[in-house]
Amino acid sequence: MRGKRIQSLLKPFRIPICLMILFSCIFVGTTLYTPILIGKGVDHIFGPGQVDFPGLSKIVILYLVTIGVAALSQWFIGLLTNHITYNITKNLRNDAFAHMEKLPMEYLDQHQPGEIISRIVTDVEQFGDGLLMGFTQLFTGILTIVGTLLFMLLLNPKITLLVVMITPVSFLFAGLVARKTYFLFKDQSKSRGELTAFTEEMIGNQHVVKAFSREEKNETIFNQINEKLRKVSVSGTFFSSVVNPGTRFVNGLVFTGVCIYGAFVVMRGGISVGELVSFMNYANQYTKPFNEISGVVTEFQNALACIGRVFDFLDEDVVKPDGSEAKILTNIEGEIEFEKVAFSYVKEKEFIKDLDFLAEPGERIALVGPTGCGKTTLINLLMRFYEIDEGKIYIDQQDTKEIKRGALRESFGMVLQDTWLKSGTIAENIGYGKEGATEEEIINAAKLARAHSFIQKMPRKYDTLISMNEENLSQGQKQLLSIARVFLAKPPMLILDEATSSIDTLTEIRVQRALEELMKGRTSIVVAHRLSTIENADKILVMNKGNIVETGRHNELLRKDGFYAKLYNSQFVVE
Incomplete structure (x- = not known):
């Protein structure tokens, strides 16, 4: 053989x-x-x-x-x-x-x-x-x-x-x-x-x-x-x-x-x-x-x-290729629906079962819960990084399994807690969000992300080379460049995984305002660890052990005095 x-x-x-x-x-x-x-x-x-x-x-x-x-x-x-x-x-x-x-x-x-x-x-x-x-x-x-x-x-x-x-x-x-x-x-x-x-x-x-x-x-x-x-x-x-x-x-x-x-x-x-x-x-x-x-x-x-x-x-099994009838998303409104979704990393150990939720077009959905509750898993399933075991996931009432993976992922802009930048110039890293982006578009995206000011102080400004280990940038600056990439791409839907976690308080306020502008009219899924950052969410999904245990707005969930209230109050308790 x-x-x-x-x-x-x-x-x-x-x-x-x-x-x-x-x-x-x-x-x-x-x-x-x-x-x-x-x-x-x-x-x-x-x-x-x-x-x-x-x-x-x-x-x-x-x-x-x-x-x-x-x-x-x-x-x-x-x-x-x-x-x-x-x-x-x-x-x-x-x-x-x-x-x-x-x-x-x-x-x-x-x-x-x-x-x-x-x-x-x-x-x-x-x-x-x-x-x-x-x-x-x-x-x-x-x-x-x-x-x-x-x-x-x-x-x-x-x-x-x-x-x-x-x-x-x-x-x-x-x-x-x-x-x-x-x-x-x-x-x-x-x-x-x-x-x-x-x-x-x-x-x-x-x-x-x-x-x-x-x-x-x-x-x-x-x-x-x-x-x-x-x-x-x-x-x-x-x-x-x-x-x-x-x-x-x-x-x-x-x-x-x-x-x-x-x-x-x-x-x-x-x-x-x-x-x-x-x-x-x-x-x-x-x-x-x-x-x-x-x-x-x-x-x-x-x-x-x-x-x-x-x-x-x-010989390792590759991801099953898109079928010949796979569709490309057009005129995306941004409705996201999970219907009786089940998934396990280990088949013998059940993790997510019968998960249901609906995000209306333009809604801001927050995912909260303790570490390991399934927040990141839910995003991985939505992006088809992992395939669900049972159930359906819909985008604008179209099954994601019937949508081309590339088209599905291009419809989302992601800013993760762990930033990733490639070796190259600052302009090339921002331009990663849109192929063929002009210099003017890159600069405008940096301005919206509040990154333009620190870039102007760099030795060669937008032509400054980022080292292999990104030693010439702080964690907050790397996060700002990642956010600028999303501003450049202007996707119809957003995924923000604690996007401002590495930014100082003053810069966070400015970036939050920019993100507020970016999220307008776009369906956004926000993974939050600091619950104070998602008080204005249209819907909060409280997760625990792979299941959604509570759903509602911030004030509603506090009045219920349930799992969310305990999580929220625990962040302000002084021992």
Whole structure:
């Protein structure tokens, strides 16, 4: 199965592969012809006063031409193999990244980013290295072995038989070691992924690590994973390195046997001295590929282990694509309805069941409740980041499962508590909200979000580069840029997940006014932790343990003196 998939990767490169095979045949043919020329040259100078200079000159010229053709063909082999290998790895990375974009949120939530990065980058690179070695050494090595045997058979079948009888030992030895190294390299690849994942996680959260003084503990964990990687790497390297000396020992026996037995044949007049020299060259050429192939075989084990992890990643189930009859939302009014919705992260553990609510066009809906009550889950279901188990979700009375995901998500503007900015300029980050946005539109959006003033103080204003870790911006400034993105997009519906949580009080008042303007005429779902921020909501949905336990306006819910009242009052109780 895996072999067929590797063949499918090679299929688009049939022409370069055929050319590579052609030049490999030329290279091997010319390389195997040189011992014949050397043997004839020896026969032309053997014995005192018996040097045939005219004949020797012709042989020298022919020899130079032959090695020139061999060198040129080897150069073409290098060009073609590099072209094939690096394009295959490029295509494989493109496929892996494209596949990652189609994976459900469930998979991405359950796997560390570093482990996924390791599969897309490191494992593909390791496979490419093994593929490159296979093309450059394995194929030419096999051709050399077959061609050398044919030439030796033409010279002397008996000596060739001696060579053939000894060489199976090399294959047997290499095969036993290769079987062991495959599993070691598979463990090595897995441990490398764990180390990458842990390192990526710690680098991205150094502030938290230092705040809780976890440096020594994390260093201990890193050392444990690193030691695990070291052990399996050393074991894999040890077993793979045993192959080459072992095959060299066998090859030395082959060459010694040829020299000794060949010398007796020469003394009996069976072959000439020049033919013995040719045979010795062939014996050396015959054994050399075994050393190269043994190295390739162990590298192949590493490559196969890595490509196995990549294929496993590519085999992960993707989000079911939109049907051919999926609709695009037009003239959106903004009615949102949940009808008997059920959902569980773990099928055996019920979470949301029979959830119902209706948001009229233009209404401001607030979601409140303790941590883990299902507020974020509800948004994930509305955006189809997760698929519901039962029930229906409607936008303007259209089932969201019948709407194209892209169209559904474009109809919402999201400002989350956790901001996300990409490496690039401030203008590019704001412009992320609308493809092809003009400079004037970007500046207007920044002004509405109250971000224009601090941007003007930046070194290059809107052309200021944001670093990879956004170190040159405060948390509040990052939040303002995220809000500016939504202002630029002007979506018909909004989702605000504690959008002003990272902003100082004075700026919050200004941004709240801007958000008030943005929410006018738009259906808005506001996730609130500070209940004072949603007192003016048209409808408050109070959630607990995945269910809506209370619904109403702020004053109504306070008068009920129920769950909401307890949550609200708890924020003002001084102990």
